[in-house]
Structure formats: C-alpha cells, structure tokens
Amino acid sequence: MSSEPSKPVRIGLLGRGTVGTAFAELVAERADAVEAATGRRPELSGVLTRSEGDAGEILERSDLIVELMGGTDPARELVIDALRAGRPVVTANKQLLAQHGDELFAVAREAGVQLRFEAAVAAVIPIVRTIQESFGVTEISKVFGIVNGTTNFILSEMAATGAGYGEVLARAQELGYAEADPSDDVSGADAAAKMAILARLAFHTQVTLAEVSYQGIEEIQPDDLAYAKELNLSLKLLGVAERRDGGISVRVFPCFLYPGHPLAPIEGPFNAVMVEAPAITEVTMSGPGAGGLQTASAVLGDVVSIIAGDAPVHETRVELPLVADVTSSFYLYLEVADRPGVLATVATVLGDHEISVKSVVQRGAGEDARLVMVVHECLESRFAAAVEALGELDDLRSAPRSIRVIEKEF
Ligand SMILES: NC(=O)c1ccc[n+]([C@@H]2O[C@H](COP(=O)([O-])OP(=O)(O)OC[C@H]3O[C@@H](n4cnc5c(N)ncnc54)[C@H](OP(=O)(O)O)[C@@H]3O)[C@@H](O)[C@H]2O)c1
Numbered sequence: 001m002s003s004e005p006s007k008p009v010r011i012g013l014l015g016r017g018t019v020g021t022a023f024a025e026l027v028a029e030r031a032d033a034v035e036a037a038t039g040r041r042p043e044l045s046g047v048l049t050r051s052e053g054d055a056g057e058i059l060e061r062s063d064l065i066v067e068l069m070g071g072t073d074p075a076r077e078l079v080i081d082a083l084r085a086g087r088p089v090v091t092a093n094k095q096l097l098a099q100h101g102d103e104l105f106a107v108a109r110e111a112g113v114q115l116r117f118e119a120a121v122a123a124v125i126p127i128v129r130t131i132q133e134s135f136g137v138t139e140i141s142k143v144f145g146i147v148n149g150t151t152n153f154i155l156s157e158m159a160a161t162g163a164g165y166g167e168v169l170a171r172a173q174e175l176g177y178a179e180a181d182p183s184d185d186v187s188g189a190d191a192a193a194k195m196a197i198l199a200r201l202a203f204h205t206q207v208t209l210a211e212v213s214y215q216g217i218e219e220i221q222p223d224d225l226a227y228a229k230e231l232n233l234s235l236k237l238l239g240v241a242e243r244r245d246g247g248i249s250v251r252v253f254p255c256f257l258y259p260g261h262p263l264a265p266i267e268g269p270f271n272a273v274m275v276e277a278p279a280i281t282e283v284t285m286s287g288p289g290a291g292g293l294q295t296a297s298a299v300l301g302d303v304v305s306i307i308a309g310d311a312p313v314h315e316t317r318v319e320l321p322l323v324a325d326v327t328s329s330f331y332l333y334l335e336v337a338d339r340p341g342v343l344a345t346v347a348t349v350l351g352d353h354e355i356s357v358k359s360v361v362q363r364g365a366g367e368d369a370r371l372v373m374v375v376h377e378c379l380e381s382r383f384a385a386a387v388e389a390l391g392e393l394d395d396l397r398s399a400p401r402s403i404r405v406i407e408k409e410f
Contacts, residue, residue: 009307010045012062012087014055014078015069019092019119019299020047022292023068026300034300038307048078059085064306066299067091076100083107083115090302092119092295098193098209101200114310116302121194122147122271124294125287126301131201135275140202142242142276147194149269149289150185151217151237153177155254156267159225159235165218177269188214188252191239199241199250202275205320207241207250214252224333224403227372228256230361233331233405234264247321256331256374256405329358329377329407334390335397338369342395346371349393353386354378358407367397374405 011027013020027034027042035041046058048069055078059065065082067089069075075096082089084107091097097104097120108115118128122145131143146152150172157168169186172178184190192214199207217237228235233256241250257264262284266272271289276282288294336342343362350357360373375383383402390400 008041008043009303010061010063011042011303012046012048012058012065012082013044014048014058014065014067014075016047016049017068017070018292019295020066020068022296023066023299026293026296027303030300034304034307038304040307042303042307055081059087062087064303065089066303067093067096068299069093070095072096072099076104079104079115080107083111083113086111086113088114088116088306090116090119090299090306092117092123092299094120094190094193094197095209098196101197102206102208114306116306117197118302119295119298121197122273122287122289123291124298125271125273125285125289126298127198127273127275127285128201129301129305130283130285131198131275135277135280138277138279140275140277142240143198143202143273144238144240144242144276145273145284146236146263146266146271147198147239147273147289148185148188148191148237149271150178150182151188151191152266152271153269154186155217155220155225155235155237158220158222159228162222162226164222165220186218187216188237189216191237191252195239195241195250195252198239198273199248202241203243203248203318203320205248205318207248211322212250212252215254216252217254219401220254220403221401223370224331224401227333227361227363228331231256231331231359231372231374232259233257233374234259235403236263236266238263238406243320244323244326247323249323249326254403256403258406258408261406261408325379325381327377328380328383329405330375330383331403331405332371332373332375332387333401334371334373336369336371337395337397338364338366339395342369343371345393345395346390349389350375350386353382353389355383355386374407377407 045062154168192212196207196209238255239252272286274284355378356376358374363370
C-alpha cells in the first residue's frame with residue numbers, strides 16, 4: 001500500500017454477522033486510536049452480505065479487504081480476486097486457510113500483498129503473530145493447546161457437575177457456547193483446521209486439513225472424569241503439532257493432564273496455546289477463543305499492522321513427512337469380571353505388548369468391578385494392539401475405553 005498519511009484507509013467488509021458487526025462498530029470506535037498509531041484513519045467503504053453490496057464495486061473502492069463471511073465458497077474466490085487486485089486481505093476464516101492456504105499464500109506472494117489471519121486461530125490470543133514474528137526464526141518443536149472453547153466448556157462442566165455429555169451439550173447450547181449444530185466443534189474438526197494452520201506456521205511446511213487426524217469428545221463418559229479426579233487428572237481436547245522422528249505429527253484428541261501442567265487450569269470456553277522450542281523453553285498464552293468483539297479485535301489488530309506497513313510475512317518451504325505412529329501415554333478403563341487373577345491377566349497382556357503400568361485404581365465388586373489405569377508412554381500402534389487383545393478376554397464385561405495422557409508432571 002502507498003503511504004498517504006492524509007487519506008483514509010478504505011476497508012471493504014465481506015460479511016456482517018457476529019464478527020462483522022462487531023468489527024464495523026470497533027472500526028468506528030477506535031478510528032482515532034488507529035489514526036494516532038498509524039497516521040491514517042480507517043473507514044468502511046462497503047459491506048457485502050447475501051442481501052446487500054456488490055463484491056466488484058466494493059473491491060474497486062477499497063484499499064483493503066476484511067473477509068468475515070466464513071465458508072470457502074465464495075470466500076476463496078473473493079479473497080483471490082482481492083489479492084490479485086493488489087488489496088491486502090485480513091480474514092478470520094480457518095476453514096478457508098486450512099483447505100486452501102497453499103493457493104491463497106501463493107497468490108498473496110505473487111501479488112506482493114499481505115494476507116493476515118490472526119483471528120482464525122484462538123481469536124484474540126496473538127498466537128499467529130507470535131509464531132510468525134517473535135519466533136519467526138526459532139526452530140519450534142511443538143505447538144499445542146486448547147483451541148476450541150465449546151469442547152473445553154463441555155469437559156469443564158462434565159468434570160465439575162458429574163453430568164453426562166448430552167446434558168452438558170444442551171446447557172452449552174442454551175448459554176450460546178455451542179451452536180445448534182455442534183458437530184464441527186465436538187468432533188474435533190474445528191480444532192483440526194486450526195492445528196493445520198498452526199502446524200504450517202510453526203514448521204514452514206504444507207499441512208492440509210486432510211492430513212490432521214482428529215478425535216472428538218462425544219464418547220467421553222462421566223465415569224472417565226470421575227476416575228480422572230481420583231487419579232488427579234483433568235481432561236482437555238488438545239490440538240498437538242510436533243516434530244517427531246524427522247517428520248511432523250498433527251493431531252487432535254482428548255487428553256488427560258497432570259496438575260501443574262500449564263493447560264490444566266484452563267476451564268470453561270477459554271483457549272490456551274503453548275509453544276515449545278529449545279531456544280524459548282515454553283511459552284503459554286490463554287484467553288477467549290471466540291466471541292464477536294474478541295475476534296473483531298484480533299481482525300482490527302491485523303488491519304493496523306497492514307496500515308502501519310509491517311512487512312509481509314513470506315513463508316519458507318520445507319518438506320516434512322507426516323509421522324503416523326507416535327508414542328503416547330494412556331488412561332485405560334476396563335469393566336472386568338470379579339474373579340481372582342483378572343488383574344494378573346490384564347497385566348500379562350499389557351506386558352506381552354511391552355506396555356508398563358504407571359498407576360492402577362481397582363474399584364467395585366461383582367457386576368461393578370472396574371480397573372482404571374494409566375500406562376507409560378508407548379507406541380500408539382502397540383497400545384492399540386494391546387487394547388484389541390484385551391477386548392478378546394473373557395474377563396472383560398465391555399469393550400475397553402482409552403484416552404491419551406500427557407505423562408509429564410510439572
Ligand atoms: N463467531 C466467532 O466467535 C468467531 C470466532 C473466530 C473466528 N470466526 C470466524 O469469523 C468468520 C465469520 O463468523 P461469524 O460468526 O461472524 O459468521 P456469521 O454470523 O454467520 O456471519 C456471516 C456473514 O457473512 C455473510 N455471508 C455468508 N455467506 C455469504 C454469501 N455467500 N454471500 C454474501 N454474504 C455472505 C452473511 O450474510 P447474511 O447476513 O446476509 O446472512 C453474514 O453477514 C467465520 O470464518 C468464522 O469461522 C468466528
């Protein structure tokens with residue numbers, strides 16, 4: 001963008017829903033502050049919704065485009081048109097970036113304009129900026145955290161009240177923490193899209209949504225959370241992107257944490273992201289991961305960076321293979337027959353698969369006998385084989401249940 005201090009910066013706004021409305025208000029409210037900080041005053045030059053505005057005309061009379069429509073169609077085409085026309089773009093659209101990031105970044109590079117997207121991951125937490133700028137040349141080993149507020153609210157409520165998943169989900173919907181169709185959030189798909197974006201940034205490599213394996217929270221039982229309390233563990237839906245065995249692993253899964261872990265106290269609809277690297281040890285940032293005003297605030301931050309003329313961030317590219325089989329520690333829940341020797345049989349099966357037990361809780365009797373244990377880190381494929389072998393035992397009254405655990409105690 002040319003620097004003409006006296007001229008306002010004209011912002012074309014695509015989408016005026018929850019975030020777009022808050023953004024339009026914030027631009028009006030903070031215009032003086034933006035002008036004081038950058039020398040230029042922002043103003044809206046047009047708005048596109050399903051019932052108002054013309055995309056071509058808005059582009060024509062804008063210096064910068066803010067995309068807050070969501071979805072990939074027509075957002076992808078409109079963003080590409082804007083970039084090709086030399087207009088920087090700010091978006092909060094994680095699906096668009098997770099599915100079409102490569103194409104969009106390539107177009108932005110060719111056009112020499114910025115594509116900023118702080119609000120697409122963990123809304124107001126400045127994780128994108130931190131990875132791109134503060135840690136831009138740091139060899140990041142791992143970026144992980146709680147990147148979905150809906151599921152964190154549900155898990156926190158289940159742990160606090162002992163209520164079942166369905167009951168708590170209905171409460172989350174009443175309170176506006178879950179959408180009428182919550183499937184993207186509770187299945188882990190929303191977190192997977194955010195982890196694809198974070199992995200790309202952290203490791204400077206191409207990661208598409210299809211390469212992120214994810215598991216949600218729909219199968220979590222109140223029992224799991226009750227035993228977790230006894231074992232002093234808290235349950236979170238984690239997104240994890242890490243370097244492993246010369247490649248990377250990007251996954252989303254429910255996971256138990258020991259007390260003292262920086263993510264353990266994050267309750268309710270909050271997000272928190274940790275970055276680990278030898279040069280920085282670890283950094284944790286937490287805050288609201290959604291909300292109209294909070295997301296709009298992150299969008300405005302990107303707009304200010306563009307107006308201030310911060311240099312575009314160009315990606316460097318390396319090829320890193322996805323590592324399929326990694327090591328994890330696990331919580332294992334078994335409903336067992338109340339017979340002598342059952343614990344020994346279970347221990348033998350685990351031993352045969354070279355899995356060692358860290359802690360065991362034995363509860364109930366007769367029809368209610370249960371074994372709950374945490375096993376030390378082992379290859380996930382080996383653990384899956386052990387679970388399959390346990391499932392074939394006559395001593396089990398139902399299928400084994402398992403959840404990953406971060407074993408590191410703080
Ligand atoms: N809500 C949050 O807390 C949050 C947090 C982080 C990121 N985000 C992201 O921010 C973006 C916007 O979210 P939101 O919650 O504000 O969405 P929203 O309330 O559903 O608003 C979407 C807006 O885009 C417009 N739109 C959608 N499809 C369109 C089309 N084909 N043509 C023209 N206009 C269209 C809608 O127009 P109509 O008004 O005519 O329907 C509406 O104004 C999404 O990418 C979302 O993932 C949201």
